[in-house]
Amino acid sequence: MRWQGIYVESAAVVTGERETAADAVAAGRYDAEEAARSRQHSVSVSGLSGPELAVAAGRAALRRGGRPAQDIGLLIHAACWYPGLEFWNVAAYVQQEVLGHGRALAFELRQMSNGGMSALEMAASRLSAAPGAGAALLTTGDRFAEPAFPRWTTDRGLVFGDAGTAVVVSGEPAGFRLVATAAYAEPVLEGLHRGDEPFLLSGMDAEPLDLVARKKGFLRRMPVAEVTVRNEAGMLTAVKECLAEAECDLSSMAAVIVPFFGAELSRRQCLEPLGVPAERTLHDWGLEIGHLGAGDQFAGLARLLEQDGLRPGDRVLAVGVGAGFSWTCAVLERV
Secondary structure, eight states: OOOOOOOEEEEEEOEEEEEEEEHHEEEEEESSHHHHOOOOOOEOOOOSSSSHHHHHHHHHHHHTOOOOGGGEEEEEESSSSSSSSSOOOOOHIIIIIIOOOSSSSSEEOOOOOHHHHHHHHHHHHHHHHHHGGOEEEEEEEEOOOTSOOOOTTTTOOBBOOOOOEEOOOOOOOOSSEEEEEHHHHHEGGGGGGGGOOOOOSSGGOOOOOOOOHHHHHTTTOOOHHHHHHHHHHHHHHHHHHHHHHHHHGGGGEEEEEEOOOHHHHHHIIHHHHHHHHHHGTHHHHHHHHHEEEEGGHHHHHHHHHTTOOOOTEEEEEEEEETTTTTTEEEEEEEE
């Protein structure tokens, strides 16, 4: 989809303290060989819950854009993990704490690590269809806390970091102009994060999360080679469609934001299929803060705005990848 008059006017990311991989290895919480493969230097660890991190980021994004809370007519909150309480409306909490009014539609979006990017496309649709509805605030927030979520070992190739992120989307020219988006899904890969585990009556009954075991269960039904081919094809389908809608090519991108995976996984799943060198991404920064769930791309936009190294007209490709599997990509242009 090609968009007209839609802008990401501001962005913010709120992280915690850094916990180093060296300390995790020394404490027996991270395997030394896995650390060498991932080259993950550290991750963000916060004492705040995911919703509290989202609130902090949402307030920062409004402040940076000079956008009054009263202007927000749509709020979408995306997350991956436990928000701190069962049977609770997280979006309403973010709405109350950040906006303080009920004139905005507030939704929770569950599309795993593709949640932020999917929210961006949904917000663009809403603002285009109802231009008088006001601006949109999109937030993400996750805290991957032990013991339920062993951030260093629950998966291979990446380590999970705590953060809240937010962007403000509006019709006011500022920040980045949203040029185009595209999305694609491959639901046959859904079982990769479910494995052979039974459905439980309550999350309170669950053991600490072990994605490695779940993936092993799924890979007894589908060969690794087929998973790899489908994963790569799905991402490239979304990327190519997005670039075609934007009438540009990958070589013209000033920067590319891909998920903050570890070095080896990022190379295999993102950089090599796209033909993008790590230097054109925020790869090194990702190795400091970890994979932020649904927030990697919003965090990347905030980082680019903070660095202020892009010139007006420079374009950025943001690539979202979420378990399920789904991909949402966006081309944005610096205003």
